[in-house]
Structures are given as structure tokens and as C-alpha cells.
Amino acid sequence: MKCIYTALLFTMLFTYGQAQNTLEGTITSSDRNEALPMVQIYFPQLEKGAVSDDDGKFTMSGLPSGSYKIVASYIGYTTYSKTISIAQGKNFLNIELLPSAIEMEEVIVSTPFHKLQRENVMKVERADVTDLKAKGAITLSDGITNVPGVESLSTGLGIGKPVIRGLSANRVLVYTQGVRLENQQFGDEHGLGVSDAGIESIEIIKGPASLLYGSDALGGVLYLNPEKFAIAGETEGDVNLNYFSNTNGLAANAGIKSSGEKFKYLVRGSVASHTDYHTGDDVSVTNSRFGEYDLKAGIGYQTVKFKTDLRYNYNNLELGIPEELGERTNERSPESPYQEINNHILSSKTNLFFGRTSLEAILGYTFNNRKEFEEGEEGAALDMDLETFNYNLQYHLPKWGGLESIVGVQGMHQTNNNYGEELLIPDATTSDFGIFGTSHLHFQNNSDLQLGLRYDRRSIEGKEHGEVGEEGYIEALDRDFNSFNAALGYKWELLHRITGRLNLASGFRAPNLAELTSNGVHEGTNRYEIGNGDLRNEQNVQTDLSLEYKNEHIEIFVNGFYNRVNDYIFIEPNGETIESDAVFAYQQDDAKLYGGEIGLHIHPHPLDWLHLESSFETVTGKLDDDSYLPLIPANSWTNTLRTEFSEPSRWFESSYAYITLKSVFKQGNISTFETETDGYALLNLGLGAQLPLFNQKVDVRISGNNILNTDYVSHLSRLKTDGISNIGRNINLGISVPF
Template sequence: MRILLNTLLFLAIANLYAQNSIKGNVIDANTNQGIPFANIYFSELEKGTSSNETGYFSLENLPSGNHKIIISVLGYETKSLNLFIPNTNNLTISLTPSAIEMQAVIVSTPFHKLQSENVMKVEQQTITNLKANGAVNLADGITNIAGVESVTTGLSIGKPVIRGLSSNRVLVYTQGVRLENQQFGDEHGLGISDSGIESVEVIKGPASLLYGSDALGGVLYLNPEKFAQNNTSNADFSGNYFSNTQGFSTNAGYKSSDEHFKFLFRGSFAEHADYKTNVYRVTNTRFKEQDFKAGIGYQKEGFKTEFRYNINHSKLGIPEEIGEQSTNKTPLLPFQDLTNHIFSSKSTVFFNNARLDINLGYIYNDRKEFEEHHHDDDDDEHEHEEEHEEDEILEAALHMKLKTANYDIKYNLPKLGKFETIVGVQGMNQVNSNYGEEQLIPDATTNDIGVLATSHIHFEKTDVQLGARFDNRIIDIASGLQKNFNSFNGAFGVKTDIAKSITARINLATGFRAPNLSELTSDGAHEGTNRYEIGNTNLKSEQNFQTDIALEYKNEHVEFFVNGFYNTINNYIFLSPNGTVIDGNPVFIYLQDDAKLYGGEVGLHIHPHPLDWLHIESSFETVTGKQANNVYLPLIPANSITNILRVEFEKPWLKKGYSFIKLTTTFNQNNVSVFETTTNGYSLLSAGIGGSFNLFKNEATLTLSGTNLTNKTYINHLSRLKTDGVFNMGTNVIIGLTYNL
């Protein structure tokens, strides 16, 4: 491998001194007038600029070869072009007016295309939009994406659910590397702040071809904020206030770039009191979070690299029962104290018609959990009210450190006719160590390696994508036990334009998931789940096959889509009570059975011309999960329908103005597993308004939103507090201000 890398880097030297530039104009296709402030962006180079008042733009220091350029601006269809540099200059790019929102490049799939060009169906949402809809944090925000829900323990702890699959079946990527932070536990959240994240992408379905084990159910891909454009600098700060929790979140950032060097940093802080229902405050749902992100990059004509670092520290209360009614913000016992470090490096070497991508990551997760009986003075009930100002008086009952090094190396071969091909190798070394009095899972070392190849084949009206992959995972457990898992997986997809406005996608893919350390070896009580879990060392790998069919219709006035999937999983791993009790907790053991999940999403978006400012949106999502014996799977989200009326407006003093009203109806969930109870349906009303304006010669953005405006008393089927009859959050009004310097 070292010889290969050295050879490829040597071959790249000739490219490092190429001096290429492009210039051109962006014009309206109907009027031929220049379009000001259009975004011109090379997605593979991660380099861009904006057109000036007349539509003119220029970019320098570009490497030779084939590169994709994306041109986008509000009010026009996004356009992508393949350019061969240096044979391209004096471009004239015409854009067609459209009320359809701008498209963004999809990063989570290997060929970095617009969604309209992608063979796989990928959902994407910006963090700005999710927060404008009233999201309190990232785990809450992703539930606004069709087909995505969250298993929650209070407000601060949430795990993504994609089409009924969750936990280690959903892989999370951040800063270009896979996130590993002890996500085996149902009461273990994402551990990521939305501060410094630009957008979220969701692959719904098996993505083992691209990411290996743990991507059997899908991928949640978090895109970090981009560096500043060349020769620009900007700073911003923002704050949000949340009425329900009397909480707030603040963040501030600065970034600057010249022709070659670029850097950014962003810090944030958030804290919330216990959330309030129509009846009571839910004791110990309070939490605090501190987050810092930084990045530095360097770019030459044939080479680019960047290094990013993120540290996140949070204290999360674990709710157990309704007790103290206060607005204090420091967690009571029991609570989690989490510190997560993410180091990532992303480098690309460009050749004339090819490129080498090298992504490296190191994640250091330090998890501490504190319980009632570990307090120094168990007899003093008032110690809770001291709010643990001095953490040294507490001794962690559970203390685990997880250190993960991973790599992802891909070589984009020269384009051969209609074929774009990528070959790659990915791997991971992971060490789990225990330091606390209790031990849920033993010390262990996990090693992964996977090799893959995938191709995108372009035809006039049809695109085909196919690929194959082999993976090997070895888990060495401190007791001397070693588990070895292998899997071969493949994927095949077709996207075709049935008519001018109709696009169809069909994707067939297999996926796999090796049993995690908890499922194999767990032996202990889990706070937040109120159960004692016992692992099973005889578990086999889960293997699935999913069929996805997507149909989209889009014209100037209407967008309509329907997505359907059928997913069969062999050796599906699940927890089941065995009828015994240990230390007052019911005992659950891990079992396996074949399973199937099926369902989909339907959506409609009307933006009637000439009323381009008016948007009427509606979406419906459904999923059903069953074992082979037709017993329903646990933690399957209820069917729901969302209707949104949104208007966009501009005034001389207001830019990017919007307002919306949203009604989400969740239906009864009667299809429950043997140890679940049914859940009643409910409807939640939300609304919001916002826009940007000049304040002291700089842009400020003010937003106002409210969720559950009728203060509905309800329980979500995926709430971990459902078994105790604890309600979800009541009315919450959020005021946000962002100021750009």
C-alpha cells in the first residue's frame, strides 16, 4: 500500500505546477441578461466563486483534467457541467428560471452528483432549514426528513431511525469519517452538535457497498460547513432561546481563505432545563453541551488537503420518573458525562483524468455514567439540589473509552467511454477499554477491512450504477474469545427518464451487519432503558436484500414523488425478555430470526406559477416490520402525514423572507411487538416566520418558530419514556438571531 501511494504521489508532481484558469458569464436563458451573485462551484475541488453584478466570474489555480462544475442561484434551475481543463475558457452558462429550490451536490454517494443525476435516492436538508422548523438539536431536526425518525430518551438523547432500522444498523458519518462513540446503547445519543454542520444527507437503505458493516439500514451523513471562498473572510454569531426549557444555544465562528491556505473555527454552548408538558416538567431531561470545531486547508493546482478537529463535551440527564419540578439546568443523578474528540484528514491528488482520495480519521470517545448509589452521601436527599457543581465528589459507575482509527482510500480511474469507476479500500482499528466499577461490555479490539469497486455508466437517457465489495471483521475479546465475520455484498441501480418530466429509479442492494460487542457480550443493567441485558456469543451476521423503487414527476408548477421499498433481513438480531429479573430489572436476551420491512414515502409539492412565492407541501410515510413468524418488530415508527403551507417574500428592507404553518399527524401504532404497548395517534401544529435584513451595514437573520402550538399531551411510540407514561414536550417557542460580520 505504501509503494502504491508513493507512486501515485510521484505521478502527481507534474500536475502541481499547472497554471489553469477559467472565466465566463452566467446569463438568463430567456433574456440573455447576466445573473448576479450566482454560485460557481467545483464540487470535487471544493473550490468556488460567485458572479459579479453583470454575471461575470473567474477562477484561477485549477488542476488539469475533467472536473464537474455546479452553477446555482435562487430562482433558477441548478446546472452541472463536465469541463476539461485547460481546454475550457470564456464560458457562457445559461440558467433557466424556476421556482424549484436549488439543488446541492450529494457528497455521501461516490460520484458527487446532483440529486437529479444520482442513481440512488438521497434526501438532503440544510441545518438552517431544520432549525427554522423548530428543531432543538440535531437528533430532533432529522425527524423532519421523510423516512427518518428518532428513538429518544428525553430531549437530549436521540438515535436516528431510517425506515424502521436504528442503533448500529444506521451508520453516521461526520467530517468525512465514520462516527464511533459507543452507539451500541439504546440510551446513547448522537453526541454531535449541529453547530458547524452545513447539511444532512440520508441514504435510506443498505449502503454496505460504500461503507461496510453497520450501514445495513442506511447512512446519516453530516456535511461540515465549507471553508470561505478564495480571498474572502467572514464571521458570524448566533443565539437561540427556547421557551419550553428556558434554554439557549449560542455559537460563533470565523473563516478566511486566500489562494492556497484556508482555515475556520466555531464554538458553541447550549443548556436546557427539564422540558415541560401540559401537566409537569419531566425531571432530569436537562442537559448542557459545549462544542468546538476547527479546520485548516491547503490547496495547490493538483493537490488539496484539509484537517478538521471537533471536541464535544456534554452532560445529559437520564430521566427515570417524574420528581423535582424546577428549571435548574445541571443534570441530577443519573447522568452521562461525554467527551468526544474527532480528528479527520481529507486529501486529494488530481491527475489529468483521475484522482486519489485519502480520508483518515481518529475518534476518541470518553463515556462516563454516574448513578444514585455512587454519590458520597446517599442519605442526604438534598444533595441532588447541589447540582453537582464539583464532579470530583462523584465516582463514575460506568467509564468506557473507545479509540477508533479508520481510513478510506479511493482511486477514481480515468473515465473510459461511458464508464466512471472507483476502486477503494476501507478499514478500522477500534479499542474498547473499561475504567469504571461496572462493566456492560468487556475490553475488546475490533479490526475491519473492506475492498470495493463501483462504476457509473452513462447513457443518453439512462444511468446505471453497480458495484461489489468484500469485508472482514475480527473482534478480539479480553476473555480470549475471537469472533470473525466475512461478507460479500453488491448493488445495482438504474435511473432513467421515462418522459421529459418523469424520472424512475430502481435500486437493488445487499447489506450486512456484524453483531456488535454489546450484542455478543453485554452483561449488565442499562440506565435509561430499565432492563438487564445479556449478550449471545453465538450470534451470526445480519444479511439483507432491499429493493427500492422511486418515481418522480417535476415541472414548473408541481413536484410529486413516490418511493417504495421491500427489505428482507436474515438473522435479524433483537432483544426479548426471558421472564427473569436481576436487581429489580427485567432480563432481556439477544435472539435472532429472519425479518422483513416494507413501506415508503409519498410527497407532493405545488408551487403554482405565477405565484412562485406560494408553496404547498404534503408527505406521507409508512413502514411495517415483522419477524418471519409475523410477530411485529419493536420500535417501528407509526405512519404519519405532514402538510406545510409556506410563503416566500422579498421587501426592500427584507431579504429571503419566509413564513410557514405545518400540521403533522401521527396515526395510531397498533402493530407492536410482544413486549410493547400500542400508542395513540396525535396531531402537532407548528408555525414560523423569518428573514434577513441589514443591521449596522451587515446582514442579520431573525427567526421565530413554534412547535406543538396547541400544547398537545401525547407520547411518541419511539420514546424510551413511554413505558413510564411520560409525555413528550409541550409548546415550545424559539427565537433565533444570526449576525454576519
């Protein structure tokens, strides 16, 4: 590690005085040949950007020599994307933007080649956090359920974790600040644990991504993009306030960021507090209250051929574990049982540019402390520390025609230690190492081929706990897991209107400590869990086919998948009880999941401000004996009528309004220890505007979820077995003020 930082410091000093390459140009509209101001111009790989002035002109300096993708985006126009060569000295580029009623496209960061969605071989969903908040999302895990094919396994409001096409828990990998988020996520009641404050967007890979991320990416990846630094020479700040009627919830965050030619920084703090939520029957769910504190900060330094940034995130959560219904109170501090979670994430990202090649190094350290307090006991019954060090080194090979290639190594070293009276998993050490290569080939006929190969090895060593023959005994563990994985994808265009994507990828997941070693009562789930030390890798192969039709006024998409999972790990009751707790044991069997999403988006001319959106999603999961898998989301159909006005008026700079009806169908395809879940429909609506106040553009919004106050239970709610419904009507008021 010392050698790495010494080399980076030497490179920084060497490049400090390198020649300054610049890029100048003008942005115009192709239809009217008028200059376009406030257009965002950005080099994704360099993470440098600029904004065009009133005359449509822009200038960027400090650019390294070589070929890099440049992106220009502006509301009402098709996003411009092109790879250009930067030579020494002054460079010039004039850009014409084509009018379009389709929303602006953004660069996809979770895939390795920094392409727009339309250029990607792999289909990746992307959502802006500001859009999710505008729809009244209370938490980040609540907000992602607005993305087709994505749901949340929830315990009340404060605890939720992503479900991608029927797969969840350790099968879905979460990335934040460019590193793995490791926070004891093996438990169903262990939530996402990330604040939406300081998160700019979310990218979701729906399918095996082990080629890019290794173990635990068997079902997909939730990639959280942190807030960008300010453009060079700019200083920005904002304050955001939110109120939620159902929980008397208060949330606030404030941030400031500034960038010079070389140094830049940002900082954002947030706080949230919620009382118990009440259901559609206006019944309070006792101890569903929660509170959160969050701090995010970053500093960066950039020269011509070198850039680096260091980011830190501290998150504190106090989460009540709801177990019953009761009278509503205004208490905000949780009562027992409750969890207290502290999470520290420190990450660095460094890039070296060598002209035709580049090297990227991402290092991360995560410290997670999870405590659980039980009724009638002093101190924490559970007290677990998890320390994780991640590294990810990627070398971009020279481009050869339309061929781009990357080789890299990734790894992780992790230790788990227990300090409480109770123990769910033993003290253990986990080590990962992976090596991979991937290539993207662009053909002249606007088709693309992407392929890659990877090898991973994981070692897990767990310490013995307890006495042989006694309840709670865990024997020592020493297991190694390894896997080869490959991915192959092809994208083609037909008549410049239809885009097809066919992807075939394998993935794997090594069993986690809970699955291998459990032997005791898991209080959060009210059951006695027994692990299986002989569990093997889960290994899957998934086929994805997607078709998209798009013109200026209509978009249609159809996505289908078939996912074969060998040695699928699941837990089910064995019919026994220990001290009144049902015994659940971990087992393995082959499984399959299949389904997809279909959607329509109409924005008719000349009513370009009007948007009609409709999407349907379905997934079925079965074991090889034809029995159904547990915790598979019900089919759902979402319809939205939305208006957007981007042109300034007398009162507003811009405005929007929407009404959404989400229909969730009855879930009757259930496992042997589940019960059926009735269908329901939720009506949501909202509106917002950007107002010119005190020489600032202030965003105000109001939204209402479950407007009809429907009393319902989600099939993915862990409170369903206790007869507790989901949240009733909730009105959200929000304001964002820049300074």
C-alpha cells in the same frame, strides 16, 4: 502511515510550482438574457468555488487539467450541472440559467460520483441544517425527523438517535467530517453526540449502503457535511443566538473562516444549555436537562494538482437521564443518574489529481470517553474509552465515454477499554477491512446504470471478565465475520417529466459487543441483559422503487421499499428476573420491513412564492413468525403551507413563513413486550426574514412547535414505559448576524 505522509509531502512540494489553469465566464438568465450577480459556481471534486460579480462574470484559477463537474446555483433558477474539460492555460465557459420555482439542487456528497440529486441513481434525501433550525429543532437528532422516512429514538430531548425506515442503533451508520462516528452507539440511550453548529447539511441514504461504507450501513447512512471553507480571497464570520421557551434553553455559536489562493482555515465554537422540559400537561420531566460545548476547526492547503484539509471536532455533553415527573426548576446541571461524554474527532482528506485520474485519501481518528454517574455513588460507575482509526482510499479510474469507475479500500481499527466499577461490554479490539469497486454508466437516452461489488471482513477479540459462574461473567471472545455485497441501480427518464429509480442492494451488519457479550444490569434501560456469543451476521437485500413527476409548478414522488433481513438480531424478555430486574436476552430470526413515502409539492404560477407540501410515510416490520418488530415508527402524514419571498422589499431582503400540521397515527402493530401508542397531531408554525441592518444582512426567525400544547407520547420514546410524555409547546427565537 509514515510512508503515506512522506508521499503526500513530496507531492505537495512537486506541485507547488505547476502551471496555473484558469476558467473565466459569464452567468446570464436564459429568459431575459441579463447578467446574474451572486451566482455560486463550484467544482465539487476540487472543492473550489467562486461567485459571479455585478456583471455576471467569474474567474477561477489554480485548476488542474482534466474533466470535472461544475455546478452553478442561484435562487429562482434551475441548478446548472455539466462535466467540462480544463485544458492548460485559459479556459472559458458561459452559462445560461433557466428560471424555476423549484428549490436549488445541491451536489450529493455521500455517494461517490458527486452528482446532483436528479442525476443520482440512488435516491438520497438532503436537508440544510439552517432549514431544520428555522423549524425550531432543539438538537440535530430532533431536526432530522422533518425528513420523510426518518425518525428519532429518544430519551427526553438531549438523547436521540436516527431511525431510518424502522432500523436504528448499529444498523444506521453516521458519518461526520468524512469518517465514521464511533461513540459507543450500541446503546439505545446513547445519543447522536454531534452538535449542529458547524454542520452545513445532512444527507440520508435510506437503505443498505454496505457497498459504500461496509458493516453497520445495513439500514442506511446519516451523512453530516461539515461547513465549507470560504471562497478564495474571502473572509467571513457570523454569530448565531437561539432561545427555547420550553426549556429556558440558550444556544449560541460563532465562527470565522478565511481563504487565500492556497491556505484556508475555519473555526467555530458553540455552547448550549437547557433546563428540564415540560409536557403538554405542563408537568416538568425531572433531570431531562442537558448542556453541550463544541469546537470545530479546520485548515486546508491547495495547489493545482494537490489539496488537503485537516479538521478537528471536540464535543462535551452532560446529559441527565430522566426517570420521573416533578416540579419545574431552573437547574441546569444534571443530577444522578447522568452521562458525561467527551468526543474528539481528527480527520484529514487529501486529493491528488493526475489529469484523467485522481486519488482520494481520508484518514480519521476518534477518541470517545463515556461516563455514567449513578445516584448515591462516588465517581463514575461506567467509564469507557473507545479509540478508532479509520482509513478510506479511493482511486477514480479514467472516464471512458459515459462510464465512471472507482475502486477503493476502507478499514477501521478500534479498541475499547473500561475503567469504571461496572462493565457493559468487555475490553476488546475490532478490526475491519473492505475492498470495493463501483461504476456509473450514463446512456445517451438520459438513463443511468450504477453497479458495484464489495468484500468485507471484521475481527472482534474480547477479553474475559469476572469469575466463571458468577454474575456478570463474560467469557473471552474471538470471532471473525465476513460478507460479499452488491448493488445494482437503474434510473430512467420518461417525457423529460417522470424519473424512475429502481435499486437492488444487499447489506450486512456484524453483531456488536453488547449483543455478543452482555451479562449484567444495564442501568440506562433498567433491565438485565444477556448476550449471545453465537450470533451471526445480519444480512439483508432491499428493493427500492421511486417515481417522480416534476414540472415548473408541481412535484410528486412515490417511494416504495421491501427489505428482507436474514438473522435479524433483537432483544426480548425471557420471563426471568434477577434482583428485581427483568432479564432480556439477545436472539435472532429472519425479518422483513416494507413501506415507503409519498409526497406532493405544489408551487402554482403565477404565485411562485406559495408552496403547498404534503407527505405520508409508513413502515411495517415483522419477524417470520408474523409477530411485529419493536420500535417501529407509527405512520404519519405531514402537511405544510409555506411562503417564500426572495425579492428585496422596503423592509426585507427576503422572508418566509410556514404552518405545518403533522398527524401521527395510532401504532397498534407492536411487539410482544410493547404497548399500543395513541395517535396525535402537532401544529407548528414560524416566520423569518433577512433584514438589512448596519450594512449587513441579519437573519431573524421565530417558530413555535406543538402550538396547541398537545400532551402526547411518541412510540419511539424510551420514556413511554415510565408514563412520561414528550415536550409540550416550545417557542424558538433566533438571530444570525454576519460580520
